[in-house]
Amino acid sequence: MYESIIQRDLDALIDDRVSDGMFRVDRAVYTDEAIFEQEVSRIFENCWxxxxxxxxxxxxxxxxxxxxxxxxxxxxxxxxxxxxxxxxxxxxxxxxxxxxxxxxxxxxxxxxxxxxxxxxxxxxxxxxxxxxxxxxxxxxxxxxxxxxxxxxxxxxLNSNICSLEDWLGAAKPWIDLMVVQSPEGLEVVPGSSTYKTDGNWKLQAENSVDGYHVSTVHRVFAHTIAARESKGEYTGIKKTESGRIAGGVPTAGYSLGNGHMSIWAQHTTPEVRPIWEAKDRLEKELSPIEVEWILTKGRNLYLFPNVMLMDNPSTQIRVMKPVSANRVDITVYCVAPKGESDKARAGRLRKFEDFYLTAGMATSDDIAALEDTHEGSMARDAKWSEFKRGIRTFTRGADDDAKALGFEPEVSSDNWDHEVLYHGFYRHWLKMMKGEQAG
Amino acid sequence: MSDVQQEVTNLIYREATLLDRREWDDWIDLYTEDAVYWVPSWANEEETTNDPELQLNLIYLRNRGGLEDRVFRIESRDSYASVPLDRTVHLVSNVLVQKEDGDDIEATANCIVHTYGKKGGLTRGSLYDFNLRRINGELKITRKKITFIDDRLEGPIDVYHL
CATH class of the missing domain: 2.102.10.10 (Rieske [2Fe-2S] iron-sulphur domain)
Structure with missing residues (x-):
């Protein structure tokens, strides 16, 4: 609990002039401990x-x-x-x-x-x-x-907040797509991993819905999986879906309101996903559009401020504990549909271990990139981080896919390389930092 | 020291040395084709997960190909977390032969790994549980379980950190 109010002009931290093609963030938002203290009292204690x-x-x-x-x-x-x-x-x-x-x-x-x-x-x-x-x-x-x-x-911690459902808003259908995968709901699988990251929590938030880094940071993951599969040892559900990494598949990104963000990418081999075994049941229970989203769109959802839900090669709850401006502790859990077969559960876990852990072959690379980004942000003489990609081409409100599933984002972008989804994140961050009503 | 004790100790020492000296191919050669390499995660403060198939592990590789994946990634020089590569020193001790059954041997050991990298020096400990098999007169690793006692992990963890 901190009471300090920072002396900075908060509006000057976010250079938000989208109509001029400009959106930049002062890197001090990652590194200034006074800003972090105000995040604790103004944001963390006033949101869901x-x-x-x-x-x-x-x-x-x-x-x-x-x-x-x-x-x-x-x-x-x-x-x-x-x-x-x-x-x-x-x-x-x-x-x-x-x-x-x-x-x-x-x-x-x-x-x-x-x-x-x-x-x-x-x-x-x-x-x-x-x-x-x-x-x-x-x-x-x-x-x-x-x-x-x-x-x-x-x-x-603050009673003066809207209902959780209103807070989640356009993010709800994204959560539903995970929950409806089993009539019995979801369960957290035994085991977890916690890792300390020398970087700001907002860099982790950004990374979780950053499609643009995938074809560079995770290129090596795709190559490793391709080399593995060329040996023919891994077939069926044992394969790890990595086709999206090279790019060239349909993708999208959304700013969902209240700082929430999401992306999806089309799976090239949906039949290796652990949920594939439930295809016939899902087709009976759900609408065709829901089934299509569940089976063929790998999805990352960031819920402001401290949790991410991933349904991509595997299914994950990633929870942040921001410790200071320059450190965030992250705990990851595998969350899975109750009642799935042992074969699907094992496949889900092995894909999780391949990709999602600090001992895995992709998240470890994400953390290294994130920590380098934090360290580079210490260079105050070059103060702006750029969030301009897609700024000329985004759609206000829902694109066709969002309309079909039935959620109303603030902004849709037809490419996960785009960065306009972060505009909503930083606008919401600024609003809360200024002490305006949470939601 | 019995011959078997000496032979097992030499193998475990040799693995540590090969990892520290980045002799990846020779390291992988210590394992059989169907070797299992298992690092459980912690289920709670006192117990690790104990069903590697249906619970979450830090690493669970079910054949030597899994180790080859790791080496492929390290050697690609394209892994952000592996360039620059952390320096490591493994200190193995408490090597004990627990069971001998024909060509199959079970052994335990302790290992302290001192790592130096971007975060400075880190020293961490593991318990090793080995299953070994004598094949054509030579001991090979058929299974290695590593209980990595650290829980809140700092920095990436790869096969050479363990």
Whole structure:
């Protein structure tokens, strides 16, 4: 929690003159710690912040410890099946209450002085209670808002915000395309990986929907997969879809409002995707356009400010924890349709491991590029980063694909090499930094 | 030291030396065609994932081709994370033969890898679980499980960091 207000002219950070063909961002937005402090208080504490997936807190007493901005919180599954989220600090002297990141406890006892809390946050035990420290006065602090959208759990520290559904807006159909892949919904697969990145969180946000880097940074991934497949060892679902990397396939990018962004690229070999086995069922349950999007369009969705949902070679929840202007910790989970075959699940995981991890053969290259970008941004004498590609050709509102699926973006661009989707991101960022209403 | 203990120790030392000296082809030759190379992820603070097929791993390669992919990428000089290549020093210790069954041997070892790269020096530890097989009189690796004890990972992790 910071109260500082930076002395900068915030409007001067974003050179937004689209009608003149100009959109630039002052690289200080990545490197200035005073700007980061204001992001914490103005943005992170005033927007819907992704916390966890419901499958991570499936049963009564399951808890999940995370942070909103820099404040530790935990989500706790209640006896009646609902969820609550509390500040993760003992009411007494602030010790963290959850011994593990994820676990089960129907009551939580502080390991420092032994104060005890029920699942609903009520303080039910104070060791050697005395006048002034009666247990009835020390219930846990519940966060202002907690809502789920189809299994994805978000919280907000400020009660004065629109509903989660309104916040997600045009991003909702993108989430739906993942959720409807199984009638039982999605589940997070056991295991995860967390990596520290020496770079600003907004560079990670940009990277997740940057189609333009794919044919350079991931060229080596495509070549590696091609060399592998030339040996004939990998067939069917064991193949990793990499045709989009070389380019030449239909692609698009969207600014979805409230800072959310997305891209898609046409898959050249949709039959190797893990969801392919469900094709017949999907065709019975869903509209042809939904089936087409699920099976043939690889999709990356960024939800402002801290989570990305990928359905590309594999399916991923990527969560950011911004630590400072120059560091963001990232945790990745494989999220998968419940009830899929073991063969599809294994194929999904192997594709995830090939591409998406810091120990994988693509995300590691992304991180290196991101860290170099951050380091280059320290060069204050060359202060502008350029977001001009596509500025003369974009479509205001929905393109034909968006209309067909039924979402209303602010801006559509018919090429994922374009950078106009970032305009909406930075406009929303600026609005929140100036303390204007979140959504 | 028994002959087997010495032979196993030499093999594990040799692997570490080949990795540090970037002798990739000789390194891959230590593995059988169907060798499994497995680095589980952490399921929670105390346990790794334990079903490599149906849970998330950091690396899970089911034959030597997987190692060849890694070397192909390193040698391409086109991988952002691998240019410049981090310098590494592996220190292997605590080598123990756990089981001998004809030509099949199980062994464990500990490894500290000191890395130097863009982030400066990093020192990290792993537990090694080896399955080895004597083929034509020579020991080969049929399976290597690496329990990488670090969780919040700094920088890229590739086969030479482990």
């Amino acid at each position: 912040w992704f916390l966890c997936h419901e499958s991570q807190v499936a049963n009564h007493g399951d808890y999940f410890w995370t942070d909103i901005g820099d404040q530790p919180v935990f989500v706790h599954r209640q006896e009646d099946g609902s969820l609550k989220c509390f500040i993760n600090a003992c009411s007494h002297r602030a010790a963290i209450l959850t011994p593990f990141k994820q676990g089960n406890a129907k009551t939580l006892t502080c390991r420092f002085h032994g104060w005890t809390y029920k699942c609903d946050g009520a303080c039910i035990g104070v060791k050697n209670e005395e006048e002034g420290t009666e247990k009835g006065k020390f219930d846990l602090r519940e966060i202002a808002r907690l809502e789920s959208y189809k299994g994805f759990v978000f919280g907000c």
